[in-house]
Amino acid sequence: MKDFIAAVDCGTTGAKAIIFDTAGARLGTAYKEYPCEFPAPNRVEQDAERLFETCVDVLTDVVRASGVRPDAIRALSFCTQRCTLIPVDEDCRPLRPAISWQDNRSDAQCDYIRKVIGDKKFYDTTGLPIANVWTLPSIMWLKDEEPEIYARTHKFMNPHGFLLKRFGSERFVEDLSNVSLHGLFSVRKNDWEPSFIKATDIDFAKLPELVVSGSSLGNISAEIASRTGLSVTTELVVGGGDQQCAGIGAGVTQAGIGSVTLGTAGVIICSFDNPPFDANRAIPAEVHAYPGKYISEGLQNTAGAALKWLRNLTQDVVNGNGVEYSLFNEMAAMIAPGCNGLVFLPYLAGAGAPQWNGAATGTFHGLTQGHGLGAVARAIMEGVAFQNALILEEFEKMGLELTEIRLTGGGANSALWSQIQADIYGRPVKRLKEDEAGLLGAAILSAFGAGMFSTIDEGVEAMVNTLETYAPDERQTSLYAEIRESFTSLYGAIYRN
Numbered sequence: 082m083k084d085f086i087a088a089v090d091c092g093t094t095g096a097k098a099i100i101f102d103t104a105g106a107r108l109g110t111a112y113k114e115y116p117c118e119f120p121a122p123n124r125v126e127q128d129a130e131r132l133f134e135t136c137v138d139v140l141t142d143v144v145r146a147s148g149v150r151p152d153a154i155r156a157l158s159f160c161t162q163r164c165t166l167i168p169v170d171e172d173c174r175p176l177r178p179a180i181s182w183q184d185n186r187s188d189a190q191c192d193y194i195r196k197v198i199g200d201k202k203f204y205d206t207t208g209l210p211i212a213n214v215w216t217l218p219s220i221m222w223l224k225d226e227e228p229e230i231y232a233r234t235h236k237f238m239n240p241h242g243f244l245l246k247r248f249g250s251e252r253f254v255e256d257l258s259n260v261s262l263h264g265l266f267s268v269r270k271n272d273w274e275p276s277f278i279k280a281t282d283i284d285f286a287k288l289p290e291l292v293v294s295g296s297s298l299g300n301i302s303a304e305i306a307s308r309t310g311l312s313v314t315t316e317l318v319v320g321g322g323d324q325q326c327a328g329i330g331a332g333v334t335q336a337g338i339g340s341v342t343l344g345t346a347g348v349i350i351c352s353f354d355n356p357p358f359d360a361n362r363a364i365p366a367e368v369h370a371y372p373g374k375y376i377s378e379g380l381q382n383t384a385g386a387a388l389k390w391l392r393n394l395t396q397d398v399v400n401g402n403g404v405e406y407s408l409f410n411e412m413a414a415m416i417a418p419g420c421n422g423l424v425f426l427p428y429l430a431g432a433g434a435p436q437w438n439g440a441a442t443g444t445f446h447g448l449t450q451g452h453g454l455g456a457v458a459r460a461i462m463e464g465v466a467f468q469n470a471l472i473l474e475e476f477e478k479m480g481l482e483l484t485e486i487r488l489t490g491g492g493a494n495s496a497l498w499s500q501i502q503a504d505i506y507g508r509p510v511k512r513l514k515e516d517e518a519g520l521l522g523a524a525i526l527s528a529f530g531a532g533m534f535s536t537i538d539e540g541v542e543a544m545v546n547t548l549e550t551y552a553p554d555e556r557q558t559s560l561y562a563e564i565r566e567s568f569t570s571l572y573g574a575i576y577r578n
Contacts, residue, residue, distance in 0.1 A: 084533055085154045088523040089136050091161040091240045093345040096135040098143040101524040103533060105515055105544030109147030111139040123185040126178035129167045133247050137308055144310040156316040157301060158527035160326035160519040161241040163262050166219040168234040173246040176230050180219040183430040185439040187218035197280045208268040208356055208366030213439045217264025221281055234287055242289050249302035249317050255289040258321035261368035268356045268366055294321040294370040295526045318530030320523040321370030324348045330522030331487045331513055332545040334371050339483040343492025347384030347465055349472050350376045363435035364475050371537055379472030382430040384465045385491050390429060412455030414497050418557050419564050420456045422447040425464030426572060435475045438576060446571050462498045466505040467568045473506060486510045489518035504557035514546040
C-alpha cells in the first residue's frame with residue numbers, strides 16, 4: 082500500500098492542509114481563512130482557539146477530499162507562523178488572544194532589553210536584532226501590563242507547539258527553529274540562555290521543552306483522529322517554523338541556493354552549516370528545520386499582505402466581491418515598469434530587515450490622478466521586490482553568493498511578479514513545482530520522522546522539483562536600479578535619525 086503524508090500550515094491569515102505522496106505530488110488541498118484583530122493602534126491579535134479549530138477543519142476537509150485511506154496517511158506535521166505568543170493554562174487553553182508577530186506594542190520592552198542586555202550582546206547570542214517581532218518582548222509586555230494573565234500562564238507557546246499539544250503531544254514542546262526567533266535562545270548553544278532569562282525576569286518554568294524538527298511525538302490523539310477522519314496510528318511529527326520548513330521544501334539545504342517566499346510576509350533565506358552571524362547585526366541567524374543546520378533570513382513584514390490590503394479595499398466595490406488577485410495581475414501587467422513615478426514603501430506592519438523600524442509605515446510617493454488601480458497594484462509588487470533587493474544587498478555584504486534563487490509562496494503563482502523580481506534582483510529566479518514550500522518541507526520532515534526516508538536529503542531529492550526560470554531583462558534591470566535609489570532615498574528622507 083502506498084504511503085502518504087499530511088501537512089498543515091497555520092499561517093497568519095489562514096490555514097491550509099495538503100496530503101502528499103512521497104514523490105511530492107498533491108492528493109488533496111484545503112484552505113480556510115481567519116482574521117487578525119486590531120484592537121488598538123500598533124496592536125495585532127488573533128483568536129488562538131480559532132486557529133486550532135480552523136486547522137482541524139482544513140485537515141478534515143483534505144482527508145475527505147484526497148480519497149486516501151486514513152490508515153495510509155502515515156504521519157502529520159505542521160509548519161506555522163512564528164513568534165506569535167499564546168499564553169495557555171495547564172490544559173493548553175488560551176488565556177487571552179494571541180499577540181501576533183505583526184504586533185508593535187512592545188517598544189518599551191525592546192528599550193528595556195537594550196538597556197539590560199544591549200544590541201550587540203543580544204544579537205551575538207540570539208542571532209536576532211532587537212525588535213518587536215520576536216516572542217520575548219510580547220512576554221515582557223504581558224508581564225508588565227497584564228500581570229494576572231502572566232501569573233495564570235502555565236506555558237508561553239508559539240502556534241507550532243500549541244498545535245502539537247492540542248493534536249496529541251503529551252508534553253508542552255517547541256522546536257528549535259521556532260524558538261530561535263524567541264529572544265531567550267542561544268543560537269550558538271541551541272538552548273535557552275539563562276542570563277537573558279534572569280535579565281528579563283521571565284519564569285523559566287513557563288517556557289516549553291525544546292525538541293528537534295523531524296522527531297516523532299507518538300500518535301495523534303483519539304479525539305483528533307475522530308474529528309478529522311485520520312487513523313489513530315498516524316504519527317505526530319515535529320515540524321517547524323514556516324520559513325525554515327519552506328527552506329526544506331525549496332531545497333535550500335546547501336550553500337549557494339536561496340529562496341524568496343512571498344506569503345503574508347516576504348522572506349529570503351539561505352542555508353549554512355554554522356550560525357551565519359552578520360557583522361552589521363541586520364540579518365538574523367536562526368536554526369534551520371533541518372537538524373544541525375542554520376539559516377540566514379531577511380524578513381519584511383508585509384509582502385502578500387500588502388496586496389491583500391488592496392484587495393480588501395475593493396470589497397463590495399466590484400461585483401460585490403472585490404478584485405481578485407488574478408485581476409490585479411492583469412491590470413498591473415498593462416502598466417509600464419516604474420509605474421510612471423509611483424513608488425511604494427511596503428511597511429504596513431513596520432519595517433523588518435534590514436532597517437528594523439517598527440514605527441515605519443506604508444507610503445505611496447508620486448501618486449497622481451493619472452494612476453489607477455493597476456498602477457497601485459504594480460507599485461506594491463515592485464515595492465516588495467525593492468525591499469527584498471535591500472536584503473539581498475545585505476547578504477552580499479556578508480560574502481554570500483547565491484547562484485540560484487527559488488520562488489515560493491502565493492506570490493510565485495504570478496508570472497508578472499516573478500519577472501519583476503528577476504528584473505529588480507538582476508539575476509535569474511526559478512519557480513518551484515510546489516509553491517507551498519512550507520507545507521512540502523513539513524511533509525518531508527514528517528516522512529523522515531515516520532521512517533519513510535532515511536535522511537532529509539533523501540526526502541528533498543524525492544519530493545522537491547523546479548519549473549520555469551525567469552531571466553532578468555537588462556534594460557528593465559537598469560531602469561529598476563535607478564528607481565531603487567529613489568526607494569532607498571525616500572525611506573531615508575522620512576526616517577532620518
